[in-house]
Amino acid sequence: MAVTIRHVQPSDYARVIQHVNEWWGGREMAPMLPRLFFIHFESTSFVADREDGTLAGFLIGFLSQTDPETAYVHFIGVAPDERGSGLGRELYEHFFETAQRSGRTLVRCVTAPENADSLAFHDALGFEQEAVAENYDGAGASRVLLAKRLV
């Protein structure tokens, strides 16, 4: 089924948030994704819709307001039955292009060390693992810090 990628709208929030914990293998992810990202970071965030109107994937990112060279991806999710289709790469390519048009040369994100699929996916996209930081997002929430230079 054909999938269309477009910028996120605030009205996509309910469509996305209902899938988040399930798509992350049951981890409690939803609290980390408040609606503000769907309202205030539309230009750097995307959803992928199937022809039947269901959600195939999404990416939530923003331009760093501290570092004018950096763009950051907070969430990227692909429906379990769309994985391996190249949709995750396509979502990232939309983000890379938008980031570059805004003058950004570096994309950063973090992922959980136990999320082997995410680590492999980001490796295939050209992200490098810079560090593993313990208690990065609070006690017990370690993160792998990933970075990719845009060329």
Added chain:
Amino acid sequence: MAVTIRHVQPSDYARVIQHVNEWWGGREMAPMLPRLFFIHFESTSFVADREDGTLAGFLIGFLSQTDPETAYVHFIGVAPDERGSGLGRELYEHFFETAQRSGRTLVRCVTAPENADSLAFHDALGFEQEAVAENYDGAGASRVLLAKRLV
């Protein structure tokens, strides 16, 4: 004890996150405040330090990337024993000034309908309640939408 307000640094994350649930009366707030806000939104986020190095309060905000007129406050917290001192207002004044210098004319935030202290505080600061939105931040997470025009 004298309190100094300055821009947030990534190294403030651990200092802040350890207090968040307690300062919100035991609500599970910490997952809504990942470290990314301390890294990428330094210029619009502030911490208030006491002379003895302990944390008196903090404000985490950003400039909307969707709406060039809007700035948004994601978290504001004041230590229980500093409440009523005017520190919350001072933190907001730092934010208002920064937002105005960036050309913003509207400040938005949301709060939980059950958080009466927050509603009274924002009312005293001149915020207006625009709506109460059910399931705003996911199932069961209703929010009062607040807005204040900068003049």
